[in-house]
Amino acid sequence: MSVIKFTEDHEWLAIDGDVATCGITVYAQEQLGDVVFVDLPDVGQSFATGDEAAVVESVKAAAEVYAPIAGEIVEVNSTVAENPATVNEDAQGGGWFFKLRIADAGELDGLMDQAAYDAFVEGLE
Amino acid sequence: MSQSRDKSGGLKLIEIEGGPRTHSGHRGLDHEEPLIFEQGAPESTGVDLPEVGDFTDRLGGLARQGPTGLPGLSEPEVVRHFVRISRDNHAIDMAMYPLGSCTMKHNPRLNEKVARLAGLAEVHPLQPPETAQGALELIDTLAHWLITLTGMPAVAMSPAAGAHGELCGMMCIRAALDARGESRQVVLVPESAHGTNPATAAMCGYRVEAIAADPRGRVDVAALAERLGPDVAGVMLTNPNTCGLFESDIVEIARLVHAAGGYFYCDGANFNAIMGRVRPGDLGIDCMHINLHKTFSTPHGGGGPGSGPVVLSEALAPFAPRPYVIREGDGFRLVESEHDPADDGRAFGRLKGFHGQMGMFIRALTYMMSHGADGLRQAAEDAVLNANYVRAGLEDVMSLPFPGPCMHEVLFDDASLKDTGVTTLDLAKAMIDEGVHPMTMYFPLVVHGAMLIEPTDSESKASLDEFIALMRGLMADAAAGDVDRFEGAPFHAPRRRLDETRAARQPVLRWRPPAPAEAAE
Amino acid sequence: MRYLPHNEGERAAMLAAIGVGGIDDLYVDVPEDVRLDALIDLPAHQGELEVERAIAGLAAKNMSAATSPFFIGAGAYRHHVPxxxxxxxxxxxxxxxxxxxxxxxxxxxxxxxxxxxxxxxxxxxxxxxxxxxxxxxxxxxxxxxxxxxxxxxxxxxxxxxxxxxxxxxxxxxxxxxxxxxxxxxxxxxxxxxxxxxxxxxxxxxxxxxxxxxxxxxxxxxxxxxxxxxxxxxxxxxxxxxxxxxxxxxxxxxxxxxxxxxxxxxxxxxxxxxxxxxxxxxxxxxxxxxxxxxxxxxxxxxxxxxxxxxxxxxxxxxxxxxxxxxxxxxxxxxxxxxxxLALLGDVGFRHLARLNHARAVALADRLAALPGVEVVNESFFNEFTLRLSRDAGEVVSALAAAGVLGGVPAARLFPGEAAAANLLILATTETVSDGDVDRLEAGLKEVLS
The missing domain is CATH 3.40.640.10 (Type I PLP-dependent aspartate aminotransferase-like (Major domain))
Structure with a gap:
């Protein structure tokens, strides 16, 4: 069972060894509405924390997905590129965006766990 | 009109049966018209051209091989097609079009008539200037009206639309700063701004930062003063702003921006509210574009063409783009390049081919001459009067985020729809059933569920009374929990709500011939 | 004012409904010292007839392709619009x-x-x-x-x-x-x-x-x-x-x-x-x-x-x-x-062929004139001539003779010496044989 972390930009990370699988949260996809397009990074690209790594679009909105931690892209999810509805249907599962090789595991300590994120979202409403 | 009012102030509801299915798929005057590509025959045509005899082409071996795929239709078929599809459009000539920030006012047909005079429509931009003196004089005359109305010393005429005018103004600012040897990086734009403002600033290499609004829907002057500094190139502000309010501190804002060494760009999309009542030149701004297709009624045409001349302060005028018209002796001349002896080389460049949207200049000048100084001021006052009349007629049933008089448009938010199950979008679609075009929705971004209503100076009192009554009726229906009539709306339009998600997920952006297998079935 | 529906009675009733005494009360947010009391110094409103006459007066000062032999292109072309x-x-x-x-x-x-x-x-x-x-x-x-x-x-x-x-x-x-x-x-x-x-x-x-x-x-x-x-x-x-x-x-x-x-x-x-x-x-x-x-x-x-x-x-x-x-x-x-719907595939290709045929005929005819050389080997409906004298002067002389005879390359390329004698000339289906006669006669006279 991997560890799940969250950011204030509504991204989730599932940590498995030195690789983090990243996507947007259920709350984020609800805010966006029907996702119509996902623009993914290239495998091999490296990002610093907070760099724009992907874009997710609904009919009336576009949101940048930032690299939640620094690292290099090792895999992207072609399913969400081909069938963006997956993001709505299974945001925190099959709707993942990319996998990142973690550059500095210490960065993970600054992220929220499930309980902290739930409280964070509640505070927004 | 024989509609009666019920006690809620709304119109009495009229129920109409759907009627039987038709064999043709048409419904009376409402025809289901196929695309031109689904009609006609490849060998047909709607023109008769003289025969061409045999000759040896001079196409350098690049003669087109094979057909284009275009369909062939006769003239009656083409005319019927476009007449039929035209009837699926709402238009200002048909009913109220209160699209906030868009100034959908009446388009006089005199403007169309004179724009088609052969002495204007059939004049080439590159014919010798001595053979186009009337065209140059017309541009110069319109420029005179614009600088007189705005109280600004100069105007750049060539920008093709509002956003293009913004680009012109911001490039003047960038050029002026470059000439001062200063590289400032930031442009301040309020969150309520049109999307074109930040997009334009970015095209000029600037980073955009938001300016905070105060609780009155205006720029927070203290926060602005705090942020201004040596890195700020300028401020882009719409006045009257997109909340329909006059920026009452605008003179102070201009002073602060200038004191910090920046320039003040004013988005003039809403000039219709103040023409003849206030001169932007007296407010301290450095540049402002004017949408001739809004304020001066050149028709919107379903998305253009527009025209966006930019009035400029003394500080920015030297950097205006080429070409421009100058007087010389008894006549007029175009300055088109830095090689012209009249040019000092400071222009930032050229923004479009040729000299500007002449067809729009003709229409705008015709409109301005028809109104005159007295009529333009009256038009501004009537636009403001009409918006306030709508405000007064609806403020007890709709939620007004910023109380007090508005300018030419009135902004409501969706607080009065809270807990009704009806959204701003639903309300807008129900307005379609009532025979009026919806207001601007979800813009500006600074209030929740924004509804921006701009009736313009073209609406009569009777028309506004009907509008107020139908809006009151809809608000009463929403309050009464009649959600169905909103969620399903529109019912009485050529189409029900369209699936925009599907359009964006699997884009179909052109017609393609059916695949052969399918065609054979 | 014919475009403004209200009469004074209606304006007064609307102001009353809003609850203000006058229109000035709706402009209270405008700082007092920048409010204009007097009308701007521009002419007063005019009727359709007067405005149309004024604009038509400006139009009359232009030479138009509708009434002159016309051979100008360079990015804008005169075609017959149905x-x-x-x-x-x-x-x-x-x-x-x-x-x-x-x-x-x-x-x-x-x-x-x-x-x-x-x-x-x-x-x-x-x-x-x-x-x-x-x-x-x-x-x-x-x-x-x-x-x-x-x-x-x-x-x-x-x-x-x-x-x-x-x-x-x-x-x-x-x-x-x-x-x-x-x-x-x-x-x-x-x-x-x-x-x-x-x-x-x-x-x-x-x-x-x-x-x-x-x-x-x-x-x-x-x-x-x-x-x-x-x-x-x-x-x-x-x-x-x-x-x-x-x-x-x-x-x-x-x-x-x-x-x-x-x-x-x-x-x-x-x-x-x-x-x-x-x-x-x-x-x-x-x-x-x-x-x-x-x-x-x-x-x-x-x-x-x-x-x-x-x-x-x-x-x-x-x-x-x-x-x-x-x-x-x-x-x-x-x-x-x-x-383009009216033209259809057949009409579009026919129109293009017609334009090209006219241009080929024009080029051949002008090439026979002394002092004229056709620069292009290939072209569609527009080509460049090298004249024996300054093309700008030739265009002005043609205009004085009532012919709008192309664009001098120097207008497009100011400062380029090589452009001086080049004339860019277009022809379309709107050019008649009589127009070509007048261009040819004009060029002959100017270049002789």
């Missing part, structure tokens, strides 16, 4: 509608846009086209910006045969960005080697066909050279009727086509409004500027059309938009679509 096209665009439902933000009551505009996009894609040989730009020059600049986004490179190479105003607009639009465009030298001889200018930082090569001197070139080798280096080919067409006779840029490997569409449906009107066309390949559609209309279905399952892929645009993406464009050239695009 009467029904101009009539149909003046229907209230098209003329007085806004951008189709509410698709349920804008299917007319949207359906016409879908047809427009399809027509543009068909004649250029491309996959998709947008709903129009301001004009050919701004389309070209947007194409360069798009190529830079697609390739993530920073430099464009501009052909020396590109219309110089297009070149100026591209360079102006790039001036304050991180991108730049290097122009090749003006290609007077028609022998520029653009492939040699492409390097690993080249986003695109921009080449016009026919070029500003009227010459045609096969773009395929250039497309191959660009693609070999990972760059795009932007093909510019400023006489769109040429595509009825010439291999379309899409068939020669173009990645983006930026074109001027004025020739179909739209009058010259001293240079505007004209019609920017913009087409590209499917794979780059999300990097396109401008509006796009797409097909979908409504809640009852019927086919309908909407503006789509809007997240590229300024009203959603703001400073990250693909362009700041909002209002474009809608009604000019409708005129184009109606004209």
């Amino acid at each position: 009467a029904s096209a101009d009539h149909l665009i003046q229907r209230s439902e098209f003329l007085t509608a806004y951008t189709p933000y509410q698709p349920e009551v804008s299917q007319g505009t949207l359906k016409a846009l879908f047809e427009f996009q399809t027509q543009v894609a068909m004649i250029t040989g491309m996959d998709v086209a947008n709903a129009s730009m301001y004009d050919g020059a701004t389309s070209t600049a947007e194409a360069v910006l798009m190529a830079a986004r697609v390739t993530r490179r920073k430099r464009a190479v501009l052909s020396g045969g590109l219309h110089p105003q297009y070149r100026d607009v591209v360079q102006t639009m790039l001036r304050y960005t991180e991108f730049s465009a290097d122009g090749a030298a003006v290609d007077f001889a028609g022998d520029e080697d653009l492939a040699a200018l492409i390097d690993d930082d080249t986003a695109c090569v921009v080449v016009q066909n026919p070029d500003v001197f009227g010459r045609l070139r096969d773009l395929s080798p250039l497309a191959e050279a660009a693609h070999a280096k990972g760059a795009l080919l932007v093909a510019v067409v400023n006489e769109i009727v040429s595509l009825g006779a010439v291999v379309p840029p899409g068939d020669m490997g173009a990645d983006i086509v930026a074109a001027e569409g004025q020739s179909l449906g739209n009058p010259l009107t001293f240079g505007g409004p004209h019609l920017g066309l913009f087409a590209c390949r499917d794979k780059h559609v999300r990097q396109m500027p401008g509006r796009l209309c797409g097909e979908t279905v409504d809640a009852a399952g019927r086919r309908g059309f909407v503006l789509t892929l809007s997240t590229r645009e300024q009203h959603i993406r703001r400073e990250k938009a693909t362009s700041n464009i909002c209002t474009s050239s809608g009604l000019c695009g409708l005129a184009f679509t109606i004209h």
Whole structure:
């Protein structure tokens, strides 16, 4: 069972060894509405924390997905590129965006766990 | 009109049966018209051209091989097609079009008539200037009206639309700063701004930062003063702003921006509210574009063409783009390049081919001459009067985020729809059933569920009374929990709500011939 | 004032309903010292008759193509526009509608846009086209910006045969960005080697066909050279009727086509409004500027059309938009679509062949005059003459004789000595044999 972390930009990370699988949260996809397009990074690209790594679009909105931690892209999810509805249907599962090789595991300590994120979202409403 | 009012102030509801299915798929005057590509025959045509005899082409071996795929239709078929599809459009000539920030006012047909005079429509931009003196004089005359109305010393005429005018103004600012040897990086734009403002600033290499609004829907002057500094190139502000309010501190804002060494760009999309009542030149701004297709009624045409001349302060005028018209002796001349002896080389460049949207200049000048100084001021006052009349007629049933008089448009938010199950979008679609075009929705971004209503100076009192009554009726229906009539709306339009998600997920952006297998079935 | 519905009684009643004493009370937010009490110093309102007379008076001071033999092109062409096209665009439902933000009551505009996009894609040989730009020059600049986004490179190479105003607009639009465009030298001889200018930082090569001197070139080798280096080919067409006779840029490997569409449906009107066309390949559609209309279905399952892929645009993406464009050239695009619908495949190709035939005949006739040399080996409906004297003087003398006889190259290329004696001359189906007689006689006299 991997560890799940969250950011204030509504991204989730599932940590498995030195690789983090990243996507947007259920709350984020609800805010966006029907996702119509996902623009993914290239495998091999490296990002610093907070760099724009992907874009997710609904009919009336576009949101940048930032690299939640620094690292290099090792895999992207072609399913969400081909069938963006997956993001709505299974945001925190099959709707993942990319996998990142973690550059500095210490960065993970600054992220929220499930309980902290739930409280964070509640505070927004 | 024989509609009666019920006690809620709304119109009495009229129920109409759907009627039987038709064999043709048409419904009376409402025809289901196929695309031109689904009609006609490849060998047909709607023109008769003289025969061409045999000759040896001079196409350098690049003669087109094979057909284009275009369909062939006769003239009656083409005319019927476009007449039929035209009837699926709402238009200002048909009913109220209160699209906030868009100034959908009446388009006089005199403007169309004179724009088609052969002495204007059939004049080439590159014919010798001595053979186009009337065209140059017309541009110069319109420029005179614009600088007189705005109280600004100069105007750049060539920008093709509002956003293009913004680009012109911001490039003047960038050029002026470059000439001062200063590289400032930031442009301040309020969150309520049109999307074109930040997009334009970015095209000029600037980073955009938001300016905070105060609780009155205006720029927070203290926060602005705090942020201004040596890195700020300028401020882009719409006045009257997109909340329909006059920026009452605008003179102070201009002073602060200038004191910090920046320039003040004013988005003039809403000039219709103040023409003849206030001169932007007296407010301290450095540049402002004017949408001739809004304020001066050149028709919107379903998305253009527009025209966006930019009035400029003394500080920015030297950097205006080429070409421009100058007087010389008894006549007029175009300055088109830095090689012209009249040019000092400071222009930032050229923004479009040729000299500007002449067809729009003709229409705008015709409109301005028809109104005159007295009529333009009256038009501004009537636009403001009409918006306030709508405000007064609806403020007890709709939620007004910023109380007090508005300018030419009135902004409501969706607080009065809270807990009704009806959204701003639903309300807008129900307005379609009532025979009026919806207001601007979800813009500006600074209030929740924004509804921006701009009736313009073209609406009569009777028309506004009907509008107020139908809006009151809809608000009463929403309050009464009649959600169905909103969620399903529109019912009485050529189409029900369209699936925009599907359009964006699997884009179909052109017609393609059916695949052969399918065609054979 | 005939356009303002209220009378004074109604205004008073409305002010009373609002609860204010007078109109000034609605302008209270305007600082007192900048309120205008007096009328601005401009003429008072006038009736239709007076205004029409005044504008007609200005029109009468111009020489018009309607009454003079006319041979001017260089980016704007005089073609016959069918009467029904101009009539149909003046229907209230098209003329007085806004951008189709509410698709349920804008299917007319949207359906016409879908047809427009399809027509543009068909004649250029491309996959998709947008709903129009301001004009050919701004389309070209947007194409360069798009190529830079697609390739993530920073430099464009501009052909020396590109219309110089297009070149100026591209360079102006790039001036304050991180991108730049290097122009090749003006290609007077028609022998520029653009492939040699492409390097690993080249986003695109921009080449016009026919070029500003009227010459045609096969773009395929250039497309191959660009693609070999990972760059795009932007093909510019400023006489769109040429595509009825010439291999379309899409068939020669173009990645983006930026074109001027004025020739179909739209009058010259001293240079505007004209019609920017913009087409590209499917794979780059999300990097396109401008509006796009797409097909979908409504809640009852019927086919309908909407503006789509809007997240590229300024009203959603703001400073990250693909362009700041909002209002474009809608009604000019409708005129184009109606004209091209009337022509159809047969009429479009016939019109192009007619134009070319007229140009071939004109070139042969003028080449026989002393002091005249036809520079072009290939052309469509426009070509360049080398005269025995300054072309600007010749054009002025022709104008004095009532003939609008082409554009002196020096007007387009000021400061280029090689341009002095070059005259760029266009002919279309609107030119009569009598017009040609007068041009020939005029040239003979001026050059003798």
